[in-house]
Amino acid sequence: MRSPIPDYLDEVLDACSSDRSGHVADYIPELASADPDVHALAISTVDGSVYDVGGRDHQFTIQSICKPFVYALAIDDIGLDRVLEAVGVEPSGEAFNEMSLEGGTGRPYNPMINAGAIASHQLVRTDVWEPDPASPSEEHRTEGVRRRVARVLGGLSAFAARDLDIDYDTADDEFASAHRNMAIAHMLRNHDIITNPPAEAVRGYIDVCSALVTVGDIALMAATLANSGTNPITGARVVSPTAARQTLSVMATCGMYDGSGRWLAQIGIPAKSGVSGGIIGVLPGQVGLASFSPRLDEVGNSVQGVQMFQRLSADMGLHLMSNEQPSNTAVRWIGTVDDTTMPATDDGTVGDGGDPGDAVLPDDGAPPMGLRTKVVLQGTLRFSGAERTLRAVVDAWESAELLEQIELNLARVDSISGAGVRMIRELVRRLERDDRQVVVVDPDRLLTD
Ligand code: GLU
DSSP states (O other), rough: OOHHHHHHHHHHHHSSOOOOOOOOSSSSHHHSSSOTOOEEEEEEEEEEEEEEEEETOOHHHHHGGGGHHHHHHHHHHHHHHHHHEEEEEESSSSSOOOOOOTTTTTTOTTSSSHHHOOOOOOOOOOSSSSOOOTTTTTTOOOHHHHHHHHHHHHHHHHHTOOOOOHHHHHHHHHHHHHHHHHHHHHHHHHHOOOOOOOOHHHHHHHHHHHHOOOHHHHHHHHHHTTTTTTTTTTOOOOOOOOHHHHHHHHHHHTTTTGGGGHHHHHHHEEEEEETTEEEEEETTTTEEEEEEEEOTTTTTTBBBHHHHHHHHHHHTTTOOGGGGOSSSOOEEEEEOOTTSSSOOOOOOOSSSSTTGGSSSOGGGOOOOOSSSEEEEEEEEHHHHHHHHHHHHHHHHHHHOOOOOOHHHEEEEEEEEEEHHHHHHHHHHHHHEEEEEEEEEEEEOTTTTO
């Protein structure tokens, strides 16, 4: 049985594919020639399941989606206080490539606009990583530039749990006409926010913007931020919890160019978009989300990507301000029980099945059903808890451990969100379709009322 989640993502992708408004970015040749109809959607949970659909193998340059990650790396490299001396945390209310800096300090307003990203890129350490051997030599790609790029590329790769590459052709094309970013870097140099030659700062920043990623990569990168900086797949601590929290805070207010306020109110997920058409969203403690579709709206956000996020946020109850707490322990127990051959023991447990202690109590409402797979759920079931439930059942199916009869026991579930209800009902529907006999023990009628 296939998990309903990829099917749901496919449905969202399809539902959002008809709007062909907007335009691909055309100031970099590689972006101008992008196929506007390739689209993709991915979710990564904080315990490392990645679901990706559509053009899941399609690689695109990360562009501005690198900004939050570079900021987080800089915080860990030199400390938050020193980063704050160079880059502020206020929304600018201006375009991403605006040339304004904060009055008085000369700091860029925040790390999500180009001025702030060029400055934060200059703050990472250069003494740890050897230069990327693939990096072509070029006048402004000095040893220092290449070391800094290697440090950031290593960091981005740790976020993505695989070695990422830079598309140096795209980077060279962009650098050849990067007059505006050069102007920004000169202003930063003028205010001593950066100390290296402006051309070197822009070179490094653009190289990093040209790292190639898939939608699944950026979903996992987002999930690493959601997981307080620890990569859910490798278990490596990529950035500190402080760096992750600071980065998410800035993403919440500044991540979506000039549409950041509207985005936070409507969709309610800290996010970052990039001109190649990607968007990431991070729900702390729960999931990383990512969409890709190259046509952009008037503020530079992917038209279809914004729609996909609108759907995901509404369907799954993801708006941060709605304060739904995630459940990381939704599946209390899953295993085999048999109450025809093994009567209830004195302490109330039934069967052997490896059932730990009180997981199966006589008052959980389960009728004697004989040999079955029992799934005991508990707590608050929202998107993440329901996803864990689906995954546990699909895993049991795939390892041929799922018996003919299945008991889904909700006696210990306190509450369930609309998304949770739909996901569990869909699970039951699919199991029944695949000839399994399902008994749902739901004494509080959470699934039906
Ligand atoms: N390389 C791009 C630039 O600096 C990144 C822009 C973006 O994705 O917003 O212009």
